[in-house]
Amino acid sequence: MKFHTEYVTFTTRREHEYINMTDKVEAAVAASGCREGMVLVSAMHITAGVYVNDAEQGLIDDIEEWLERVAPARPDYRHHRTGETNADSHLKNLLIGHEVILPVTAGKLDLGPWQQVYYAEFDGQRPKRVVLKVMGE
Amino acid sequence: MKFHTEYVTFTTRREHEYINMTDKVEAAVAASGCREGMVLVSAMHITAGVYVNDAEQGLIDDIEEWLERVAPARPDYRHHRTGETNADSHLKNLLIGHEVILPVTAGKLDLGPWQQVYYAEFDGQRPKRVVLKVMGE
């Protein structure tokens, strides 16, 4: 049984950013030497997400607007009594999810033709880590 | 270590449809010969979801109405500048999730009494694939 673990660090220029990290996941799968298995891609932060969807900029802008509508930035969250200002980033993380687990088949990431893996930053401009763990044979 | 991979294709008659696929997941677990492990059930499309909940038609109608309220169909999404008309289907996919991973114990899908696995189609009337991968021993 094989395991391969990598940590990827993103330091975004903007507070919110959407980064296509499919190539990094494919590279981790290749480095693992696994022909069959699964790869976990998981943000190590509670104000960032990982999701699978389309690499189309219009849609990415729609996703950003949708997240803001459903989990809006507001001054009056209770979490802000601690001095924090990012409660909405936590809610966006819960809405989109912090991890995906993807199948590996015949040595490749087994995704549909339009499925791309995205890191979604909701509180950036500082180093944030994502763990990639491949498990298989 | 055992791996078993299946691809299930759904071609729904309606644009939106909710299909109980628990029997297909159970069959994949049985075919795998695994006594212990996990099974990944993952839509290979970015306009469909997979979730676990109740096989009760009233609730399914409530879920459809809720998804439409939180991630509504609208003409003015930016994604539609590409000629597409289904941005809301992408948002519904993100809201409900595109995959679940389920425990296998003593050769069976280890779910609670009311947990059923559903395929949720948000842009149907064409063949769409779901990958089932069992991994274990």
Added chain:
Amino acid sequence: MKFHTEYVTFTTRREHEYINMTDKVEAAVAASGCREGMVLVSAMHITAGVYVNDAEQGLIDDIEEWLERVAPARPDYRHHRTGETNADSHLKNLLIGHEVILPVTAGKLDLGPWQQVYYAEFDGQRPKRVVLKVMGE
């Protein structure tokens, strides 16, 4: 290859409750003897969730308020024609998710410094189960 399965039962005093269960997940990882692998933490009910976020009470209250705003309790859900009154608990389960899968590295739960595993009860005051399954080596 090693497998370790545990069932944890929560009987909350209130209808809605948020319980930090990180210590129970850490104990399951230790009991498994796995140095490398993954641990699945999955509610066995369709009216409860499992998520990863902060152990800060203000934020937990924000999460409760947000779930109520996006998936509100209402009398008129179709599911209630069956005699049930908890359709919103099902929608909250779908919104926050019923399971997480977490990496195990060097014998430890491989989480970021603020990541805590929560059980979210949306229909409590009775025994509800969560399955923890560790798989690895």
